[in-house]
Amino acid sequence: MRTVYEREIANATAIERKLVQGTARICSPNFGKAWKALFPAKPAEELASRVGCSIRTAGYEISGEQHPSAQSIKALVDLIVPPWG
Helix, strand or coil, X not given: CCCHHHHHHHHHHHHHHHHHHCXXXXXXXHHHHHHHHHCCXXXXXXXXXHHCCCHHHHXXXXXXXXXXXXXXXXHHHHXXXXXXX
């Protein structure tokens, strides 16, 4: 019988394996799909330059490993919706 600790280690290993293989979907990928549609070449660099975050953080938001920040969502909405007035 496994202890609680061993069971949690096995669960964490399974999650890490999914992340490394690229099959994990932690967050909704809709933000990333929309951003990649607007910027197919180097989407993480473009998001990082517009929002002021690191390229790694932008990549996490686009891939769905992390929820997009409010600044990232605002940058996407500003690109899609025409300016008011």
